[in-house]
Each structure stands twice: as C-alpha cells, then as structure tokens.
Amino acid sequence: MFDMASLDVDAVKAFVAIADLQSFTRAAEALGTTQGAISVKLKRLEDRLGHRLIERTPRLVRLSARGAVFLDAARDFLAAHERALAGLASSRRRFALGIAAHVMGPEVPTLLARLHAHDPALTIEVRLDSSRVLLDAFDRGELDATIIRRDDDRRDGEVLGPEHFGWFATPGFEHRQGEPLRLAALAPACGVRDIATRALDAAGIPWTEVFLGGGSSAVMAAVSAGLAVSVFSCRVVPPGTVDVGERFRLPELPSSEIVLHSTLSDAKSRDALRTLAAAFREHRASAG
Known part of the structure; x- marks a missing residue:
C-alpha cells in the first residue's frame, strides 16, 4: 500500500x-x-x-x-x-473576470467550477457585457481578465480560438426581398451589431431594428419568438433557430477571434488563468 x-x-x-x-x-x-x-x-x-x-x-x-x-x-x-x-493565506484573493455576452456559452459554468476547484482560495467575480464595454472596464483596471471578441483596433491578447457568425431566425420567419430586414440587436455599443449592420449596408440591403437592447437573453427571446433576425456566434444560438443567411441571400459575415486579456502577474493567479484558457479551448474544440 x-x-x-x-x-x-x-x-x-x-x-x-x-x-x-x-x-x-x-x-x-x-x-x-x-x-x-x-x-x-x-x-x-x-x-x-x-x-x-x-x-x-x-x-x-x-x-x-x-x-x-x-x-x-x-x-x-x-x-x-x-x-x-x-x-x-491571510485573505482570499479576488479575481474579477469579464465575459462577453456573445462569448458566453453553456460551458462557462463548468469552466468556472473547474477554476474554483483548481484554486479554492480564489474569489471569482464574473461580469457579463458587450466586448467593447468589458474592454473599456479592463483598461480602467476594473477587471483582472476578460474573454471577449477581438476589437478591430487592438492586436494584443491571447487568442483562444476563432469565432464565426451567422444570421439566425426561426424556421417560419418571413422576409420579403426589398423590404427592410427586421433586425434584433444589442445596444449600439455592441460590436456584433456593428458587424451585422455594416454587412447589410455594404450589400445594399435595407434593415430596421424592431428590438434593441435588453441584454443577450432578451434578444434571443425576440428571435425565438419569430419577431426578427439576429447575428449570433455559430456556437451560441437560440434553441429552435436556424441559419437563414442563404435562404434570404444575406451577406457573408466576417469571422473574428476570441481573445483573453489579463493583468494578473502573481504565479497562483497566472496558473489559474492558464487552467481557464486551456479548459475554454478544450470545450470549444469538443463543441466543434
């Protein structure tokens, strides 16, 4: 023994x-x-x-x-x-983590549980918002780390994987050519909304926002109810919806990347962050 x-x-x-x-x-x-x-x-x-x-x-x-x-x-x-x-330890360590709403998938609670199990002394505080808002908060020192969609103006950060987008709606959603596309989107500060509207404008497709704001869950609810089309990561889409880009001849959407920004420097926190990044990549690979 x-x-x-x-x-x-x-x-x-x-x-x-x-x-x-x-x-x-x-x-x-x-x-x-x-x-x-x-x-x-x-x-x-x-x-x-x-x-x-x-x-x-x-x-x-x-x-x-x-x-x-x-x-x-x-x-x-x-x-x-x-x-x-x-x-x-004399006190618990705080770890403020921001996760973009469009990045947040069903695997995130499992990842956070693994992070806690890896380092029980770490107090994890999670903030969900748009990539742009979280990046600004990170730059102001309000977040220790953030997992977001890459910002067009920045090339720093650790790449966790590619992010592909599609046009999603319910199978019964109707849109007649020439009429404005009914679009549900997050607040104007949302970068994914910018991707969608720029692509529509470049293709000369008229659009109107019939639902704006209220958070990602509210946008998902509007799309699931058949009220509008919205752009989602192909990894995180509302249940019961399908990609309607080809059906309605909507423009192809450019891909992006999911990146991790961090200011953590002590060995324990960096070790915990490596665990989170590796687990995130693992779940994305298994989902793909």
Whole structure:
C-alpha cells in the first residue's frame, strides 16, 4: 500500500490534467509547462505507484484500469493540498473576470467550477457585457481578465480560438426581398451589431431594428419568438433557430477571434488563468 503523503504534488497534478483533458499537449498548456515535462512527471508517479496509469497511442490517450481507480484519490489528494495552502493565506484573493455576452456559452459554468476547484482560495467575480464595454472596464483596471471578441483596433491578447457568425431566425420567419430586414440587436455599443449592420449596408440591403437592447437573453427571446433576425456566434444560438443567411441571400459575415486579456502577474493567479484558457479551448474544440 502506498503512502499518499509521500507523493509528488506536481506529478499528481500532471496525471489529473492528462486524465481530464485526454491530451498530453493540452495538459502541458494548462499547467504552463512542456509535453516532455508532463511525460516525465507521469512516469515518476507511475514508478512510485508501480502501475501504469495512462494508456497512450498515436490517436488516443485514456486511463488504464489502475488509473481509473486512482483518479478519485488523486483529486482528493490535490484538494487537501490546496486546502492546506489556502489555510495559510491571510485573505482570499479576488479575481474579477469579464465575459462577453456573445462569448458566453453553456460551458462557462463548468469552466468556472473547474477554476474554483483548481484554486479554492480564489474569489471569482464574473461580469457579463458587450466586448467593447468589458474592454473599456479592463483598461480602467476594473477587471483582472476578460474573454471577449477581438476589437478591430487592438492586436494584443491571447487568442483562444476563432469565432464565426451567422444570421439566425426561426424556421417560419418571413422576409420579403426589398423590404427592410427586421433586425434584433444589442445596444449600439455592441460590436456584433456593428458587424451585422455594416454587412447589410455594404450589400445594399435595407434593415430596421424592431428590438434593441435588453441584454443577450432578451434578444434571443425576440428571435425565438419569430419577431426578427439576429447575428449570433455559430456556437451560441437560440434553441429552435436556424441559419437563414442563404435562404434570404444575406451577406457573408466576417469571422473574428476570441481573445483573453489579463493583468494578473502573481504565479497562483497566472496558473489559474492558464487552467481557464486551456479548459475554454478544450470545450470549444469538443463543441466543434
């Protein structure tokens, strides 16, 4: 029987990251190290336990039977380690995170839960708004980090992945050629609204806003009710809607990128941020 207290924390972290992400490359990214270093740490843990924990082929990374048995104990070991460290801290650390409304998808609560599990001493405050508003708040120092659609005027930030847009409406939505397109959009400060209106103007398609403001959930409700068309990320669309761009001969929309801006500098916060970025990329890849 092995002694959990004598295990190397970094080696156990490497094993859990590989198990969660099913990839040595993504595990290395999440932990801020190299794939070679991850492999060395895993081998050290397997040698210590006397069992192979991960089965690896050119196409597949998965838990071995022994690895599946060990995984829950490994999580408990890391959680106890983090609680011990958190108990030594004089105060909880605050992490103010902004997430653009058009970026916010169903996976975000899971990502935040993983971030909290990674660092229980971190108090996470989340703000949802348009990319432009969040970027201004970040520049004023009100946010420690923000995940937004790339602003046309800025090329900084860490790219988390591409973002593609489409024209979405209910299958029964009617629009007659030559009549103004009924458009639902967020407030005028919303960059996605700008993408839509610029594309329509360039194509010479008349449009009118029949619903403006009220937040992304209200815009989704208006589109789902069949009142209008709106532009959404192809990853986050209202239930029961379809892409009607081709059907109504609407212009193609330019793609953008999702970027992460951050001012966090201490090692613990940067480590937590790497975990968030790696998890975000993982969920986007699985959704695609």
